[in-house]
Amino acid sequence: MDTLVIIGGDAAGMSAASKVRRVHKDKKIIVFEKSAYTSYSACGIPYFISGLIESIDELVRRSPDEFRNKYNIDVHTEHLVLEVDTNGKRIRVLDKQNNTEFWQPYGQLLIATGGKAYCPKDITGYDAENVFGVTTLKSGINIENFIEDKKPQTAVIVGGGYIGLEMAESLLRRGLEVTLITKGAQVMNTLDPDMGVLVTEALQVLGVTVYLNESLKGFVLEGNTITEVITDKQNLPADMVVFGMGTSPNTAFLEGSGIELGVKGAIKVNAQMQTNIPDVWAAGDCTETLNMVSRQHIHIALGTLANKTGLVAGSSIAGEQAVFPGAVGTAVCKICSYEVARTGLQEKELNKLGIEYAATTVDSLTRANYYPGATKIVVKLLAEKNSGRLLGGQIIGQEGAAKRIDVLATAITHNLTLQNIIDLDLSYAPPFSPVWDPVQTCARKLIKMI
Amino acid sequence: MDTLVIIGGDAAGMSAASKVRRVHKDKKIIVFEKSAYTSYSACGIPYFISGLIESIDELVRRSPDEFRNKYNIDVHTEHLVLEVDTNGKRIRVLDKQNNTEFWQPYGQLLIATGGKAYCPKDITGYDAENVFGVTTLKSGINIENFIEDKKPQTAVIVGGGYIGLEMAESLLRRGLEVTLITKGAQVMNTLDPDMGVLVTEALQVLGVTVYLNESLKGFVLEGNTITEVITDKQNLPADMVVFGMGTSPNTAFLEGSGIELGVKGAIKVNAQMQTNIPDVWAAGDCTETLNMVSRQHIHIALGTLANKTGLVAGSSIAGEQAVFPGAVGTAVCKICSYEVARTGLQEKELNKLGIEYAATTVDSLTRANYYPGATKIVVKLLAEKNSGRLLGGQIIGQEGAAKRIDVLATAITHNLTLQNIIDLDLSYAPPFSPVWDPVQTCARKLIKMI
Numbered sequence: 042m043d044t045l046v047i048i049g050g051d052a053a054g055m056s057a058a059s060k061v062r063r064v065h066k067d068k069k070i071i072v073f074e075k076s077a078y079t080s081y082s083a084c085g086i087p088y089f090i091s092g093l094i095e096s097i098d099e100l101v102r103r104s105p106d107e108f109r110n111k112y113n114i115d116v117h118t119e120h121l122v123l124e125v126d127t128n129g130k131r132i133r134v135l136d137k138q139n140n141t142e143f144w145q146p147y148g149q150l151l152i153a154t155g156g157k158a159y160c161p162k163d164i165t166g167y168d169a170e171n172v173f174g175v176t177t178l179k180s181g182i183n184i185e186n187f188i189e190d191k192k193p194q195t196a197v198i199v200g201g202g203y204i205g206l207e208m209a210e211s212l213l214r215r216g217l218e219v220t221l222i223t224k225g226a227q228v229m230n231t232l233d234p235d236m237g238v239l240v241t242e243a244l245q246v247l248g249v250t251v252y253l254n255e256s257l258k259g260f261v262l263e264g265n266t267i268t269e270v271i272t273d274k275q276n277l278p279a280d281m282v283v284f285g286m287g288t289s290p291n292t293a294f295l296e297g298s299g300i301e302l303g304v305k306g307a308i309k310v311n312a313q314m315q316t317n318i319p320d321v322w323a324a325g326d327c328t329e330t331l332n333m334v335s336r337q338h339i340h341i342a343l344g345t346l347a348n349k350t351g352l353v354a355g356s357s358i359a360g361e362q363a364v365f366p367g368a369v370g371t372a373v374c375k376i377c378s379y380e381v382a383r384t385g386l387q388e389k390e391l392n393k394l395g396i397e398y399a400a401t402t403v404d405s406l407t408r409a410n411y412y413p414g415a416t417k418i419v420v421k422l423l424a425e426k427n428s429g430r431l432l433g434g435q436i437i438g439q440e441g442a443a444k445r446i447d448v449l450a451t452a453i454t455h456n457l458t459l460q461n462i463i464d465l466d467l468s469y470a471p472p473f474s475p476v477w478d479p480v481q482t483c484a485r486k487l488i489k490m491i
Numbered sequence: 492m493d494t495l496v497i498i499g500g501d502a503a504g505m506s507a508a509s510k511v512r513r514v515h516k517d518k519k520i521i522v523f524e525k526s527a528y529t530s531y532s533a534c535g536i537p538y539f540i541s542g543l544i545e546s547i548d549e550l551v552r553r554s555p556d557e558f559r560n561k562y563n564i565d566v567h568t569e570h571l572v573l574e575v576d577t578n579g580k581r582i583r584v585l586d587k588q589n590n591t592e593f594w595q596p597y598g599q600l601l602i603a604t605g606g607k608a609y610c611p612k613d614i615t616g617y618d619a620e621n622v623f624g625v626t627t628l629k630s631g632i633n634i635e636n637f638i639e640d641k642k643p644q645t646a647v648i649v650g651g652g653y654i655g656l657e658m659a660e661s662l663l664r665r666g667l668e669v670t671l672i673t674k675g676a677q678v679m680n681t682l683d684p685d686m687g688v689l690v691t692e693a694l695q696v697l698g699v700t701v702y703l704n705e706s707l708k709g710f711v712l713e714g715n716t717i718t719e720v721i722t723d724k725q726n727l728p729a730d731m732v733v734f735g736m737g738t739s740p741n742t743a744f745l746e747g748s749g750i751e752l753g754v755k756g757a758i759k760v761n762a763q764m765q766t767n768i769p770d771v772w773a774a775g776d777c778t779e780t781l782n783m784v785s786r787q788h789i790h791i792a793l794g795t796l797a798n799k800t801g802l803v804a805g806s807s808i809a810g811e812q813a814v815f816p817g818a819v820g821t822a823v824c825k826i827c828s829y830e831v832a833r834t835g836l837q838e839k840e841l842n843k844l845g846i847e848y849a850a851t852t853v854d855s856l857t858r859a860n861y862y863p864g865a866t867k868i869v870v871k872l873l874a875e876k877n878s879g880r881l882l883g884g885q886i887i888g889q890e891g892a893a894k895r896i897d898v899l900a901t902a903i904t905h906n907l908t909l910q911n912i913i914d915l916d917l918s919y920a921p922p923f924s925p926v927w928d929p930v931q932t933c934a935r936k937l938i939k940m941i
Contacts, residue, residue: 052926082859082861082921082926084859084919084920084921084926085859085861085862085921088861088862088921088922093862093863094861094862094863099860099861100861203920333916343919344919344926345916345917345919345926345927346916348926348927349913349914365914366914368916369916370916371916371917371918372918372920373918373919373920373923374920375920375922375923380923382918384916384918409532409534409535410549411532411535411538411544411549411550412535412538412543412544413543413544441891441894443918443923444891444894444895444918444923444924445894445897446918447895447897447898447915447917447918447928448897448898448901450915450916450917450918451898451901451902451907451915451917452901454911454914454915454916455905455907455911457901457905461904461905463799464799464815464816464904465897465900465901465904466783466795466796466818466819466820466821466834466900466904467795467821467897467900467901468821468822468823468832468834468893468894468896468897468900469534469793469794469795469823470534470653470822470823470824470825471532471534471535471538472538472825473823473825473830473893473894474894476502476532476534476794476795476798477795477798478897
C-alpha cells in the first residue's frame with residue numbers, strides 16, 4: 042500500500058490520519074509537524090493566557106507519543122516541510138532539531154499546514170520581540186512567558202476580529218490596560234455595523250479602549266522592542282502588541298509545486314478535498330471553503346471545518362465515499378459575559394451579490410421575562426425578498442444567547458424560509474426561552490417586510 | 492362585521508384576539524375567561540411556588556384591563572361558559588360573581604379553554620383540600636397559600652411528567668420532603684427508559700425519593716384531608732399531594748354541541764384551526780395536534796403550541812392565509828441544575844408504527860473539555876434504517892445542554908438525515924461546545940449503525 046504522508050499534525054491532519062488508520066490497520070502513515078505538539082486546540086489559547094486554563098497541556102488532545110504508540114502513526118515533530126515536488130512525488134523536510142534536510146517520498150500526500158496570524162510585513166517592527174500572533178500553541182506559550190517575565194502594563198490589539206476580542210478579554214483578566222484599534226467602522230466586521238456597534242459598546246463596558254476607523258501605520262521601537270503603536274491618528278503606548286488582523290493559509294512553501302491556490306493563497310480543493318494534482322489532498326485552515334449560501338469560495342480558519350475536512354480527506358484517502366459540502370459561515374465568540382454569533386451572509390455581501398433582501402433586528406430575552414437571569418438578546422435576520430428564504434443571522438446577548446445561531450445555520454443550509462422558522466417546534470420552558478424563541482420573534486417581524 | 496366571541500383568555504385565546512384586533516381595528520371581540528386572570532404563564536407556576544419568582548403577578552403578561560383599555564377587547568373574567576349551541580350560534584355563560592346565566596350570540600366563535608390536570612376521579616379523596624393540580628394561576632395561588640398556612644412537611648407527587656418533576660424541585664426548595672411515584676418503569680415517559688433512568692438518578696441525587704412501577708390506589712383521609720397516599724406497594728405519609736399525571740383538554744362542556752372531538756377528547760381542527768362546525772375555531776391545549784413525524788393526531792398541552800395555534804386561528808378568523816403545520820413533540824424541562832429535552836418519536840412509538848430504526852447514545856461535554864464549567868451531556872438519536880432520516884432526539888445534561896434539541900427539532904421537521912447533521916456548520920468556540928457538537932458526535936456514531 043502507498044505510504045500516506047501528512048504535512049501538519051493538528052486538527053485536520055490528525056483527523057485524517059486517525060480516519061485512515063481506522064480503515065487501514067497496516068497502512069504506513071507519516072506525519073511531519075513543525076512544532077512540538079500534535080492535535081491541539083489553538084482556539085483555547087486565549088483562555089490559557091487569561092488563566093482560565095492552568096496548563097497549556099490541557100489544550101493538547103492527543104500527544105505525538107499517543108499517536109505513535111496507540112495508533113501506529115509515525116509522527117515527526119519539529120520537522121518543517123520546505124518544498125513539495127509533485128512530479129517526483131516527494132517532499133523536502135527540515136529536521137529542525139538536527140538542522141538537516143531530507144527528501145521524503147510519498148504515495149499519497151495530505152497538506153494540512155493550517156494558517157498563521159496575518160502580520161503587516163511592510164511595517165518595520167512587525168517581528169519585534171513584544172509583538173504576537175495567536176495561531177499556534179507556541180505563540181500562546183510565548184505570550185504567557187512574556188507576560189510572566191516582562192509584566193507588561195499596556196497592550197494594543199490590532200484588529201477587531203474574534204481573536205482580537207478574545208485576547209482583549211484575556212489581557213484584561215491579566216490586569217493589563219487594553220486598547221484595541223480597528224480600521225473598520227465597528228469591531229467584528231463579520232457582523233453588520235448595527236450589530237458590531239453593540240459589541241464595541243460591550244467591550245467599552247468591560248474596560249477596553251476601542252478606536253474605530255483607525256489604521257496601523259508603524260511602531261516606535263527601542264531596539265527590537267515596540268514602545269508605541271503609531272496609527273493614522275495618534276501614538277498609543279504599548280508594552281505588548283497582539284495582531285488580530287485575520288489568518289492567512291500556510292501555503293508559501295507550495296510555490297512551484299503546481300498545486301493550485303485560490304482565495305488569499307488557500308489551496309483549491311474539490312468536495313473530496315483533492316487538489317488539482319493526483320494523489321494530493323489538502324484540508325483545514327490552508328484550504329479554500331465553499332460558502333454554500335453565496336456559492337463562492339472563501340478562506341475561513343476554524344476548528345470545526347478543520348476537523349470536518351480532515352475527516353473527509355481521510356475518508357477519501359482511505360477509499361471511502363465522502364463529501365464536504367461547504368460551510369455557511371457560522372461563528373461564535375465569547376467576551377466576558379457577552380456572547381456573539383453569526384451565520385450566513387451579511388448586508389455587504391448580499392449587496393455585492395446583488396441579492397434583494399430585507400433585514401431587521403429584535404430585542405428579546407434569553408428566558409421567560411419573569412425567570413431569574415433572563416437577559417437581553419438581540420437577533421438580526423436577513424432574508425431574500427419575495428421568497429422569504431433566510432440568508433443570514435446575527436445574535437448578541439449574554440448566557441444562553443449564542444447557541445441559538447445553530448438553528449439559523451441549519452435553516453440557511455437547507456433553504457428554509459422565515460415562515461418555516463416561525464413554524465418550527467422549538468423547545469420552550471421558562472428557564473430556557475420566552476414562549477416564542479427570539480429567533481422566531483425576529484422572523485415574525487421580518488416576514489411582514491418581505 | 493360579525494362579533495367574535497372567544498372562550499378562554501389565556502395564551503391561545505388572547506393571541507388570537509390580539510391578531511384579529513391588529514387586522515380589524517373596529518371588530519367587536521368578546522372574551523369569557525373563567526378565572527380572574529388573562530394571558531398568564533401557567534408554565535411559571537412551579538417557579539412561583541419555589542420562590543424564584545416573588546409575585547404571581549409577574550406571570551401575567553397582559554391584564555384584563557390592559558386588553559380592555561389598550562386593545563378594545565371586551566374581556567369578562569370570572570365567566571364560565573357552560574354550553575355551546577352551534578345551531579343557534581350562541582353560548583350559555585355563567586357569571587360566577589353574580590351567579591347569573593345568560594346566552595351570548597356569536598358570529599364567529601373561538602374555543603380556547605385549555606387543559607386541566609388529569610385527576611383520578613374514581614379514587615375517593617381526589618378532591619381533598621390538600622391535593623393540587625398545576626394548570627391555572629389559581630392552582631398556583633392555592634398551593635402557595637396552603638404551604639404558607641399549613642406548613643406541610645411531606646409531599647407526594649403522583650406522576651413523573653414535566654410538571655411533576657418541576658414541582659418536585661419547587662417543593663424541595665421550600666424545604667419539604669418530596670416523594671414521587673410513577674407507574675412507569677422510569678420517570679418522564681416521553682423519554683426512552685435508558686434516558687429516563689438518568690433523570691430518575693438526577694432526582695435521587697437532588698434528594699427526591701422516587702418509587703417506580705408503583706400505582707396510586709387510594710388515600711387515607713382525615714375528614715377532607717389526605718394524610719397518606721396508598722399505592723399498590725405501600726402507604727406514604729403526605730401532608731400534600733400534587734397530581735402530575737398529565738393534562739386533559741377542557742371540552743366536557745361541548746357535549747351535544749356537534750363539535751367533533753378526537754384523541755383524549757381534544758377538539759378536532761384543520762390546519763386553519765377550524766372545527767367541523769362553520770364559524771367555530773379552536774386553539775391551544777383544548778385541541779388535537781398533528782405530530783408531523785408520525786402523521787398521527789395527539790394531544791399536547793404546551794405554551795408554544797397555544798401561542799402558535801392562537802395566532803393561526805386569529806389569522807384565519809381575520810381572513811388571512813395561515814397554516815399550522817403541526818408539531819414534532821419538542822419539550823424541555825429543568826430540574827435544579829439538570830436539563831432534559833426531547834423531540835420527535837421515541838422507541839416505543841417507532842415500534843408501534845413499525846418503522847425500522849437504529850438508536851444510540853453518546854456521552855459528550857457541553858464545552859471544550861479544557862474549558863471551565865464543561866459538564867457531561869448525554870445525547871440519544873433515533874434514525875430510520877437505510878434512509879438515515881432523523882426521527883427522534885433526547886438530551887440530558889447541565890447548563891447549556893438542552894437548547895441543542897432545537898437543531899434536532901429543525902432537522903426532524905425538514906427530514907434531514909444523519910449525514911446532513913454531521914455536515915451542519917454549527918457554531919463552535921471553547922466556551923460553547925466541543926469542536927464536534929455533541930449532537931454531531933452522536934450522529935457520527937449512529938450513522939455507522941444504519
